[in-house]
C-alpha cells in the first residue's frame with residue numbers, strides 16, 4: 001500500500017470553477033483525456049472533445065453530460081495523423097467560438113509498428129508532436145485573444161530516453177517503436193519550452209506534464225506492456241488519478257510564473273538535459289514549421 005501511495009500521489013486541490021471558459025481536450029474519448037474533460041466539465045467549462053472517432057466521442061459526451069449536468073460538452077472530429085483534419089477542426093472551431101482558454105494536447109500513440117501519417121510523417125512524431133504543434137499554431141491567435149489562457153502538453157517520464165535525431169526524424173534510417181515514442185515525448189517538452197519562450201508576456205502560459213503510469217489504452221500496441229500493466233495494476237494510477245496533473249496545470253491559480261516548466265504529481269518535475277537544450281528546441285521548432293508548411297519566424 002505504501003508503494004502504491006507513492007506511485008499514485010498528486011491531487012489537484014484547486015477549487016477554481018470555469019463558467020464561461022472554453023476548453024479543448026484532444027483524445028478525450030478514453031483514458032486520461034476523458035477524465036480531464038470530465039473534470040473540466042464538472043467545473044462548468046464548455047468542453048470540446050476533439051476525437052478521431054466521433055462515435056466514441058459522442059458516447060463519452062453523453063456520459064459526461066449525465067454525470068456532471070453540464071450540457072456544454074461538444075464532440076468534434078480531429079485526426080492528428082492528418083493535417084487536413086487538423087486544419088478543418090481549427091477552421092470550424094475558430095468560426096464557432098469567440099474564445100479558447102484551455103488547450104489540452106493530450107492525445108497520443110505509443111509503440112505502434114512503423115507506419116506513417118497521411119502526410120508521410122512517422123506516426124509517433126507525426127501524431128504526438130507535429131499534429132499538436134500544428135493544432136496549437138492554428139489556435140494561437142484565439143488563445144492570445146482569450147488571455148489569460150493555457151496550453152497543457154502531455155509528455156512523459158519516457159522523454160528521458162528520447163533524442164531528437166534531425167537526420168532521422170521520420171525513422172526511415174533506423175526505427176524502434178519504443179524509442180520513437182520517447183523521442184516524441186521529448187519533442188513535447190522542447191515544444192513547451194520554446195512556445196513559452198516565444199509567448200512571454202502574452203498572457204498565454206504553457207506546461208508539460210508526466211501524468212504518472214496510468215491504466216489506459218496507451219499500451220494497446222505492446223503485449224509486454226499490457227502484461228506488465230495487468231501484473232502491476234495495483235501500483236498504477238487510474239485514469240482519474242492520471243488526469244490530476246493536467247488539470248492542475250490547466251486550472252490552478254498563480255501558476256503563471258511556472259510557464260514552460262514540466263510537472264508530475266502536481267509539482268514541478270526535473271527534465272533530462274536534452275529537454276533543457278535551447279538550441280535543439282529552436283531547431284525543432286524551425287524544422288517542424290518547415291515540415292508543416294508554416295512560415296519560419
Ligand SMILES: NC(=O)C1=CN([C@@H]2O[C@H](COP(=O)(O)OP(=O)(O)OC[C@H]3O[C@@H](n4cnc5c(N)ncnc54)[C@H](OP(=O)(O)O)[C@@H]3O)[C@@H](O)[C@H]2O)C=CC1
Nearest residue numbers: 027031032052079080081107108154156213214216217218
Ligand atoms: N498511460 C500512461 O501511463 C501514460 C500516458 N502518457 C501520455 O498521456 C496521454 C494520454 O494517454 P492515455 O490516456 O494513457 O492513452 P489512451 O490510449 O487511453 O488515449 C489516447 C487518446 O489519444 C487518441 N488518439 C490517438 N491517435 C490519435 C489521432 N491520430 N488523432 C486524434 N486522437 C488520437 C486516442 O483515440 P482512439 O481511442 O480513437 O484511439 C485516445 O483518445 C498521451 O499523450 C500519453 O503519451 C504519458 C505517460 C504515461
Ligand SMILES: CC1=C(/C=C/C(C)=C/C=C/C(C)=C/C=O)C(C)(C)CCC1
Nearest residue numbers: 007155156157158213228229232235236
Ligand atoms: C517496473 C515497475 C513498474 C513499471 C513502470 C513502467 C514500465 C512504466 C512505463 C511508463 C510509460 C511507458 C509511460 C508512458 O509514457 C510499475 C508498473 C510502475 C510497478 C512497479 C514496478
